[in-house]
Amino acid sequence: MDLFYVLPHQLDLDRGRASIGGEEFHHLARVLRCREGDTVPVTDGAGLSAELVVESIGKSELQGSIRNPRRVPPPETRVSVAMSLLKAPQRFDFFLEKATELGIDRIIPIITQRTVSTPDLKKIDRKAERWRNIVHSAARQSRRYYLPELSTPCSFQEALQLEGYDLRLIAHESEEAFGPFEPAGQCVLFFIGPEGGFSEAEIAAAAQSGVRPVSFGASVLRAETAGVFAVALVRAALLGLPGARQL
CATH class of the missing domain: 3.40.1280.10 (SPOUT methyltransferase, trefoil knot domain)
Known part of the structure; x- marks a missing residue:
């Protein structure tokens, strides 16, 4: 599956929560037909690697819980x-x-x-x-x-x-x-x-x-x-x- 991006204001690692909207939401909900309970690989675009367990899907945003967060080292070159x-x-x-x-x-x-x-x-x-x-x-x-x-x-x-x-x-x-x-x-x-x-x-x-x-x-x-x-x-x-x- 593709890797999906969570914007900083949509991510709360302290609470283990995140939401996805915009073009990312459209691709998940309308193209891939994501459903509640599905697990989606996500990142913040700054080295985070995590999984989002989808809990709810609205008209323009989906929400879920974050699991297995870790930091991927940046390329040396x-x-x-x-x-x-x-x-x-x-x-x-x-x-x-x-x-x-x-x-x-x-x-x-x-x-x-x-x-x-x-x-x-x-x-x-x-x-x-x-x-x-x-x-x-x-x-x-x-x-x-x-x-x-x-x-x-x-x-x-x-x-x-x-x-x-x-x-x-x-x-x-x-x-x-x-x-x-x-x-x-x-x-x-x-x-x-x-x-x-x-x-x-x-x-x-x-x-x-x-x-x-x-x-x-x-x-x-x-x-x-x-x-x-x-x-x-x-x-x-x-x-x-x-x-x-x-x-």
Whole structure:
């Protein structure tokens, strides 16, 4: 069964109680036809692993008791992607879904010199809500105990100033090699440009900030494919490493 998310205000571990509403409730009650007495795996998206024994099902919410709560350690390796907003919203949605399934830790929508689709401040809340629903759905299906952080859209220059990363890489078609890559135990940040790619000025600014340009191969990837490929690179590098907690 999928892993379902309980929001902080819906969870009371001291009393051993929880409720589920919203999209999670719809999937449980309307799609899976959950019934009273059923046991549902739940998490708070911050490492909790528990079971919810369903006791009552209302019109928009179900309630129950929490059993067997424990904390799952976070991954030792974390990968973030700062990716340009894309002209076709469904392509950015695809990236959100697949990157979440692969174990991304943080998603940073950015606005570059060649970004075609810039967010309308009046619509950004609605757009962010759709993004969160996509991330939650993908995390539910892939049984992730840690939800990715979804940042507010920012400029490319602001993204270059983000701190806390051990390794920062920017994908660019002018590069011919990828170079040494050992992400295990590191916080990794990839920069992915829009449909038209990063400008030469942006690549220069990234280099001045200590970001390393890399190649993703001879063929030019679509932006959303490059974003997914970046997360998959980290995941693949961790496979087979003894004792490494996977994404």
